[in-house]
Amino acid sequence: MQSTGSDWIHYLANPHRFMRLAAVVTWPLWGVALALMIWGLILGFAAPPDYQQGETVRIMFVHVPAAWMSLFAYTFIFVASVVALVFRHSLGHVAARAAAPVGAVFALTTLVTGALWGQPMWGTWWVWDARLTSVLVLFLIYLGYIAIWRAIDAPDVAARAASVLAIVGFINVPIVKFSVDWWNTLHQPASVSRFARPALHSDFLIPLLVMCVAFMVLFCALVFTRMQSEIWAQRSRRLDEETGSPAHQGRSNG
Amino acid sequence: MPPSPSQASQTIAGEPSHQPFGVDAWPSSYGAAALRVEKLHVRRGQALIIRDLSFAIDAGHAVHIAGENGAGKTTLLRAMAGLLPADFSRMQFGADALFPEDMHLVGHREGLKSRLTVWENLKAVSQIMGGASHAPQQILQALQIMGLVSHQDRLVSDLSAGQRRRAALARLIIVPRPIWLLDEPLTALDRAARDLLDHMVGAHLGRGGIVVATSHEPLRFAERQLTLAHAQPGEGLA
Amino acid sequence: MIRAFYAVLELDIRQIWREGSVSLVIAFIFLALTLVPFGIGPELALLRRLAPGLIWVIVVLALMLSLDRLFQGDVDDGSFDQLRMSVLPLELVILAKILAHYCAVIIPMVAVLPLAGILMNVDLQAMPRLMSMILAAGPALCALGAVAASVSVSVRRPGLLTALIVMPLYVPVLIFGANLSMGVDMMNGQTSALDLGLFVMLLFSGATLILAPVASATALRGV
Numbered sequence: 164m165q166s167t168g169s170d171w172i173h174y175l176a177n178p179h180r181f182m183r184l185a186a187v188v189t190w191p192l193w194g195v196a197l198a199l200m201i202w203g204l205i206l207g208f209a210a211p212p213d214y215q216q217g218e219t220v221r222i223m224f225v226h227v228p229a230a231w232m233s234l235f236a237y238t239f240i241f242v243a244s245v246v247a248l249v250f251r252h253s254l255g256h257v258a259a260r261a262a263a264p265v266g267a268v269f270a271l272t273t274l275v276t277g278a279l280w281g282q283p284m285w286g287t288w289w290v291w292d293a294r295l296t297s298v299l300v301l302f303l304i305y306l307g308y309i310a311i312w313r314a315i316d317a318p319d320v321a322a323r324a325a326s327v328l329a330i331v332g333f334i335n336v337p338i339v340k341f342s343v344d345w346w347n348t349l350h351q352p353a354s355v356s357r358f359a360r361p362a363l364h365s366d367f368l369i370p371l372l373v374m375c376v377a378f379m380v381l382f383c384a385l386v387f388t389r390m391q392s393e394i395w396a397q398r399s400r401r402l403d404e405e406t407g408s409p410a411h412q413g414r415s416n417g
Numbered sequence: 418m419p420p421s422p423s424q425a426s427q428t429i430a431g432e433p434s435h436q437p438f439g440v441d442a443w444p445s446s447y448g449a450a451a452l453r454v455e456k457l458h459v460r461r462g463q464a465l466i467i468r469d470l471s472f473a474i475d476a477g478h479a480v481h482i483a484g485e486n487g488a489g490k491t492t493l494l495r496a497m498a499g500l501l502p503a504d505f506s507r508m509q510f511g512a513d514a515l516f517p518e519d520m521h522l523v524g525h526r527e528g529l530k531s532r533l534t535v536w537e538n539l540k541a542v543s544q545i546m547g548g549a550s551h552a553p554q555q556i557l558q559a560l561q562i563m564g565l566v567s568h569q570d571r572l573v574s575d576l577s578a579g580q581r582r583r584a585a586l587a588r589l590i591i592v593p594r595p596i597w598l599l600d601e602p603l604t605a606l607d608r609a610a611r612d613l614l615d616h617m618v619g620a621h622l623g624r625g626g627i628v629v630a631t632s633h634e635p636l637r638f639a640e641r642q643l644t645l646a647h648a649q650p651g652e653g654l655a
Numbered sequence: 656m657i658r659a660f661y662a663v664l665e666l667d668i669r670q671i672w673r674e675g676s677v678s679l680v681i682a683f684i685f686l687a688l689t690l691v692p693f694g695i696g697p698e699l700a701l702l703r704r705l706a707p708g709l710i711w712v713i714v715v716l717a718l719m720l721s722l723d724r725l726f727q728g729d730v731d732d733g734s735f736d737q738l739r740m741s742v743l744p745l746e747l748v749i750l751a752k753i754l755a756h757y758c759a760v761i762i763p764m765v766a767v768l769p770l771a772g773i774l775m776n777v778d779l780q781a782m783p784r785l786m787s788m789i790l791a792a793g794p795a796l797c798a799l800g801a802v803a804a805s806v807s808v809s810v811r812r813p814g815l816l817t818a819l820i821v822m823p824l825y826v827p828v829l830i831f832g833a834n835l836s837m838g839v840d841m842m843n844g845q846t847s848a849l850d851l852g853l854f855v856m857l858l859f860s861g862a863t864l865i866l867a868p869v870a871s872a873t874a875l876r877g878v
Binding site: 248300301303304306307310311314315316317319320321322323324325327328330331332335338339341342343345346349 | 802805806807809810811813816819820822823824826827830831834870871873874876877878
Binding site for chain 3: 495498499500502517518520521522524525526527528529530531532533537540541542544545546547588
């Protein structure tokens with residue numbers, strides 16, 4: 164007896180169905196992502212410079228979407244891992260593994276753009292600002308997750324280990340955020356000003372939204388592409404195995 | 418026919434005892450429960466190691482699992498022991514499902530802590546596998562039967578391969594479980610120890626126990642053989 | 656079953672003692688602490704100010720080194736298979752191993768901390784506070800370490816993989832533990848804040864002791 168919920172997941176999780184969907188959808192996704200990026204960047208440069216921060220505020224158009232996407236990607240990994248672990252769907256593992264480097268790059272982008280943005284204000288490249296520090300820990304979580312996939316040879320063992328790690332890490336992320344915020348209040352250096360977000364009126368809001376959507380579509384395009392290549396690789400491996408060494412059956416004598 | 422209870426006897430140091438076989442820890446009978454395996458599928462990663470294997474073993478019988486290296490003999494035992502996920506399979510013991518606590522698995526690796534003494538290891542075995550309170554007489558009896566009494570305070574790492582094997586097999590004596598899964602049990606055993614193993618298995622089967630053993634060599638105690646082989650399409654099971 | 660639990664606990668503690676992991680961990684602590692003044696200068700006021708946080712960091716690093724032994728040894732010699740077939744559910748086996756690690760590694764580490772405190776010119780009145788905080792956080796550190804160790808147990812040569820995995824898990828514990836050990840002045844004169852902190856840390860440890868065995872068991876069942 165299955166609920167409609169898990170029926171739906173079973174429907175979506177069929178690798179063949181996914182591959183058919185991906186074949187149709189992936190190239191358009193890339194196209195849309197690129198178009199939105201270009202448009203967003205144009206709007207971003209067209210927006211007036213902030214009176215306080217000058218031209219550097221434009222970094223926000225990359226920094227903020229990257230930050231949100233790094234969190235979204237990890238949530239995606241968490242959901243995919245739960246689906247894979249609970250419903251035993253290998254597509255979940257493929258999805259999680261595909262999304263990991265993408266999320267890691269988003270996190271790294273957040274850190275680098277954050278440093279670039281903050282440097283004129285701070286006078287230095289890194290000040291252990293609360294939000295950036297949380298993203299740094301998130302980046303390390305990504306690295307650990309990617310490392311586990313690469314370090315374990317047997318794919319089923321690796322998948323299980325990775326999904327446990329993803330779930331534990333996901334629970335950890337809000338705890339880290341909370342503790343890092345508290346830590347920052349304890350140790351706030353007096354002279355450092357925190358990130359001043361410019362007032363979000365429409366000149367800034369629209370490019371920001373466009374860039375956020377662009378990053379989201381880019382994420383989808385990247386993940387779909389990576390999932391496709393992983394499934395192709397698995398299929399060719401299985402083909403090798405089936406032609407090379409058939410499975411075993413037992414024969415009983417006496 | 419259950420053998421008569423053993424008397425504590427002096428054995429030559431290192432030599433297994435050849436007294437008639439009685440073990441205080443064992444029940445007089447394990448009942449008539451049969452082991453039934455249906456449609457066993459075992460995957461490792463993408464590879465299917467065992468496909469659609471079904472067999473049944475009645476109480477008091479032993480089966481020898483034969484096959485080439487890599488045919489999946491160890492995988493079969495580990496799947497039966499519950500150490501590998503086996504989807505879509507059913508394993509019954511009597512009227513109930515098969516639980517790991519019904520079985521002993523003695524595999525390639527002895528499962529002994531090498532920095533602890535034989536006694537400390539076996540004491541842990543009796544408590545962890547059997548849940549029993551510390552019963553030194555039972556451990557002592559096992560040591561006598563296996564010929565390890567003089568080695569009981571030696572670290573496992575100081576033992577020879579044969580002695581370690583015998584220490585590993587001692588768990589069969591200390592903790593009574595109806596089903597024995599033995600992976601290459603003859604490894605490192607000399608003639609006397611092999612005789613002892615036959616004796617032990619015979620006594621176990623006599624009480625209605627079940628033994629499933631893999632081996633490259635023929636096993637004297639197994640009257641039935643199940644050969645795992647690379648399957649041809651369409652091949653069925655007896 | 657309770658007897659089996661204690662048997663696993665006792666077995667692991669004995670194993671840890673015989674392995675000598677404890678001496679490794681304690682040696683690391685003193686090596687690191689000895690290097691610190693050479694690096695930053697022996698000015699006593701500076702050492703005193705840095706000491707609680709520095710000791711916490713070094714204790715956490717030392718613990719990271721010892722995590723691999725939680726499961727690797729048993730998997731390698733076949734004992735892990737036996738434990739899975741024991742009368743205990745795997746989660747309880749893991750809980751027993753976590754507690755064994757606590758008893759055999761954390762407690763000795765804390766016992767030598769007064770000596771470490773002397774090296775770092777810590778006010779000896781403050782040592783009990785520091786030590787009790789580490790003792791309260793110990794179960795959490797071992798439990799989170801078990802999760803990381805369970806995930807990396809199948810790796811042939813883990814190197815620092817376990818440390819990388821456990822590090823984000825240790826960040827909150829380190830933040831709360833170290834900063835609450837640092838002294839009343841950091842908490843704006845609230846002496847009761849320490850007791851609250853200790854209590855929160857104990858709660859957190861309790862929570863990890865319940866959740867970590869479940870997560871570790873899930874990971875280890877795939878091995």
